[in-house]
Structures are given as C-alpha cells and as structure tokens.
Amino acid sequence: MSDTETSIVDRRWVAFGPAGAVGAIHQRADGYSVKLVGDDDYRGTFPTLDVAKSALHAALVPGSDRPEFREH
Template structure:
C-alpha cells in the first residue's frame, strides 16, 4: 500500500477573499482559480504555479498571499 500526500496553499486577495489554490502532489504544483471547474494546469515549481494563478486574476490585481493549509 502506498500513500500519496499533497500540500495545499490557499491564495488570498488584497481584501482577504480566496482567489485560488495551489496543490502540490507527485505530478507538480496544480493551480486553480477559486470557483473554477478545472485547474489552470500543473507546473514544475511553486513559483511558476503562483505566477500562473496571478496571471489569470483580473488586470491590476495585487500579488496574492499564499497560506499553507
């Protein structure tokens, strides 16, 4: 029996609302916008996943605050 673990970071916008998540698992870092039906994709590093998430936020959005859960 093998166990696959993952780590989740929640991205908070400037006003404290959740804007998305980044989940780490065996495949990499998967970024998802809050409320989306599908992820943006899986990326090789956390920094790339954060950038992808930020790039899909409305123009002029501040960089989210990522909190590990």
C-alpha cells in the same frame, strides 16, 4: 477518478487577495496544480511552486495585486 485526481499530495496553498480567497495550489506527484475559486478544473500543472504562484497571479483580473499564499 482520473490519475491526476489521485496524485494529490497533502500540501496546498490558498491564495488570498483583499476580498478573501481567490484560488489554490495543490502539490501533486507531477508538480503544482492551480485552480481559481469558481473553477471546475485545474488550469494547469507547473514544475515549481514559484511558477505555479506566478501562473495563479497571471490568471487574475489584470492589475490585481499578487495574492498572499498561505500553506494549509
């Protein structure tokens, strides 16, 4: 296990679009990591939740509505 895998905090937000879950944000000790459904690895770690939400939205197909984020 890498250091980043062990630094996950127990908070996550799932991003939902019209067809269901499209990704997730995991809070870590060093920021918020973004992963889309189907990704093997995280796309990056961002300093704030708002920046991570914007990054996840930007990773979706162009023209996609901003997903709804629900904490789990």
